[in-house]
Amino acid sequence: MPNAHIVKSYDDELRLLRDQIAQMGGLAEAQLKDAVDAVVRRDPELAERVVRADARIDALEHDVMQRTIRMLALRQPMAADLREVVSALRIAGDIERIGDYAKNIAKRVKILAQQMPVRSASAIKRMGDLVQEIIKQVLDAYVNLDTDSALEAWRRDEQVDALYNSLFRELLTYMMEDPRTITPCTHLLFIAKNIERIGDHATNVAEILFFQVRGTLLDEERPKVDSVELAAAGTTGGRA
């Protein structure tokens, strides 16, 4: 593999940058999958692997930062090229955060495995699968500079919010019915919230890509179902 410092053309550098972003994204997607599988299977060993693997994503983010700064300094890109380099820096930040959330999910598995099982694991799995698909679609859109597909992925986040809201209510109901489930349900609530946030970061990437390609902001406000308020609506009429 050639040393990045001696790569000849700007296009080569840009390609390396894109590859690195795609690689980070692929890792983050796999981390989410493994973290959710670890929750569902109550598998602390798999969870431990997820926790350890996060360092690779962090290292890649650092590489992307170094590379973008070097490209800005040496190549002084303009217009669309400049937007692409700046976007890469920001997208790397969002992917790094996705990795953090996956790690955070994995860390809760050790605790969950010591607690009584709760029925909601399948709903967590459904949320995880959906968010994974959204990440995949956004990453493919990034590689192909396909803003239509990015926009479509961005809109799908609404479904994630809906799943989160229904899971939130379900978990609160369990806790009220049986206080022994309070500890595991609390951790599942945070896990669900983490998955929802991963979805938000995937939509961020879609927004950054939109700006990168079209040079304008995606100012259509995402049709977000407000999870905080809905969660309230679902619980104030409940047993509490």
Place this chain on the structure above:
Amino acid sequence: MPNAHIVKSYDDELRLLRDQIAQMGGLAEAQLKDAVDAVVRRDPELAERVVRADARIDALEHDVMQRTIRMLALRQPMAADLREVVSALRIAGDIERIGDYAKNIAKRVKILAQQMPVRSASAIKRMGDLVQEIIKQVLDAYVNLDTDSALEAWRRDEQVDALYNSLFRELLTYMMEDPRTITPCTHLLFIAKNIERIGDHATNVAEILFFQVRGTLLDEERPKVDSVELAAAGTTGGRA
């Protein structure tokens, strides 16, 4: 006020960029304060003001992004100047996220005000005050390029984690003792988590500043008390 487009010197542009970051930071700090006050006083009107005010931070972040891209294109800064411009872009992202968390806290106030009061409000206030101080210290460090002070603020985040862990256990205990508190305690848990994450973003800013000024990564791992694991240690021996 002169139009930024016709500002003459690069130093002037850099000063405007710094001012904008400082202004964003000041707003985010105020938003956190108001959001926590709204929680403590159960004040939905104050909370509503916080929710509405978040748009100003978002608009400033957008301005910072436009300005940095313009500076990169027209001024082609090198070395320390380049690091400062790239850092500004990243710091603006962290501050914007702090604003989002403050808004999220505020959104829960409407629900909390309809629920029975829970004793933990004072602990939330303590966490909020501490994180606010950390943000202030980091912002002052940013303005003065004072990496020692940034590092000191960065280390204080450990205290935030400790407060969060103790609050987490306290809220779980309340829920187990009285299921009627499950809904309000769940929202307080998320509020506490949001404050803890705001602290994480403040430490991010300290790390970015360190890189900006010294040109090397702060690779001393932050002495983070692992909140997920401690929270488990505090609860597995409990009534559940």
